[in-house]
Amino acid sequence: MNKRRRFPLAAAPFILWTAVFVAVPLIYILCMSFMRRADTWGVEASFTLESYQKLLDPNYLSVFGRSLWLAVLTTLLTLLIGYPFAYFTAGLPAKKRSLALMLVIVPFWTNSLVRIYGWMILLRGQGVVNSLLAALGLIDAPLKLLYNFGAVLVGMVYALIPFMILSVYNAVAKLDPALIEAARDLGAGRWRAFWTITVPMTRAGIMAGCVLVFIPSIGLFFISDLLGGSKTMLLGNLIRDALLTARNWPLGAALSVVMMAATLLVIGGYRRLSGEKSLEGIV
Numbered sequence: 001m002n003k004r005r006r007f008p009l010a011a012a013p014f015i016l017w018t019a020v021f022v023a024v025p026l027i028y029i030l031c032m033s034f035m036r037r038a039d040t041w042g043v044e045a046s047f048t049l050e051s052y053q054k055l056l057d058p059n060y061l062s063v064f065g066r067s068l069w070l071a072v073l074t075t076l077l078t079l080l081i082g083y084p085f086a087y088f089t090a091g092l093p094a095k096k097r098s099l100a101l102m103l104v105i106v107p108f109w110t111n112s113l114v115r116i117y118g119w120m121i122l123l124r125g126q127g128v129v130n131s132l133l134a135a136l137g138l139i140d141a142p143l144k145l146l147y148n149f150g151a152v153l154v155g156m157v158y159a160l161i162p163f164m165i166l167s168v169y170n171a172v173a174k175l176d177p178a179l180i181e182a183a184r185d186l187g188a189g190r191w192r193a194f195w196t197i198t199v200p201m202t203r204a205g206i207m208a209g210c211v212l213v214f215i216p217s218i219g220l221f222f223i224s225d226l227l228g229g230s231k232t233m234l235l236g237n238l239i240r241d242a243l244l245t246a247r248n249w250p251l252g253a254a255l256s257v258v259m260m261a262a263t264l265l266v267i268g269g270y271r272r273l274s275g276e277k278s279l280e281g282i283v
Helices: 002-031 050-054 060-091 095-108 112-124 128-135 149-173 177-185 190-201 203-219 222-230 233-246 247-274
Strands: none
Touching: 002 247, 050 247, 060 095, 060 149, 060 203, 060 233, 095 149, 112 128, 112 149, 112 203, 112 222, 149 203, 149 222, 190 203, 203 233, 203 247, 222 233, 233 247
16 A cells, blocks of 8 residues: 555656656647747647648658658668678677677767768768779769768668667577577578578567667658758758748648657557567667
8 A cells, every 4th residue: 555655756757757848848749730820930829730731742742752761761771781780799709799789889979960971071072982983993983972862871771770780689689599409400491490480589679670760760850961962851851941941830840740640650560560568679
C-alpha cells in the first residue's frame, strides 16, 4: 500500500517534464495547423483546413515523395553497409572489438555541421575526389559530385550509419554461438546458417536500426542544404522555410504534423512487426 501511494509522487517529475516539454508543444503545433495565417504577423485564431489543403499541391507532394525515397534509400544503404560491419565486429577479439566500436562512436564527438563541411571539401569541383581522379587520368573535367541528390544521400548515410551499426551489433553480440554450431552440425552451410539462424535472430536489431535511421533522415534539412543546395528540397527544408522565411506558421505546423504522423506510422510498424510492446529496442 505504501509503495502504491508513493508511486504518483515519485513519477511527478517525469509526468511534469513530459507535459511541459512534449505534450504541450505537440498540442500547440496541432492547434496552430488548423489556424489561419495573419495578414501581418503571426496567426489568426480561426479554424480552417487551408494549410492541409495546400499540402495537396503537386509541388508539395513531390517533396514528400522525394523525402520518402531518400529515407528508404538511406535506410537500405546503411543496412547493407552497417550489418556486415557490425557482424564482423562482434566476432573480433575484445581489444579489436573495442577499437572498432570506438571508431564508430568517435564521429559523435564532432559537430555534425563540421563533418558535413568535410564532405563538401571532398566532393566539390576542385575537391579531393576530383583531384584524385584527375591525377589518375580517369577524368578530363571535374565531376559534378556536389549539390545533387547523390551528395545528399552520401551525407545522410554517413551521418546515420552509426545508429544502424550499434543497433545491429547489440543484437549480434547477444546471439548464442551454440545455435549456429548446431545448424552447422545438422548439415547447414555457412550461408544457410547465416540466413536461417543469424538474420532471424538479429531481426530486432535490424528493425531498430531501420527505425533510428529512417525517422531522422526525413527531417535532417541541414544536410540537404549543404550538400544538395537549392536543388534538393526535402520535408525538413519545407518546414524550416515555412516557419523562418515565409513566416507561415500554420503551414509549417501542418507540415510538422505530417512528419509526426509519418514517425508514428514507422514506430507503429516497428512494434507490430517486431512484437515489441514498448520502445526499449530503439531508445
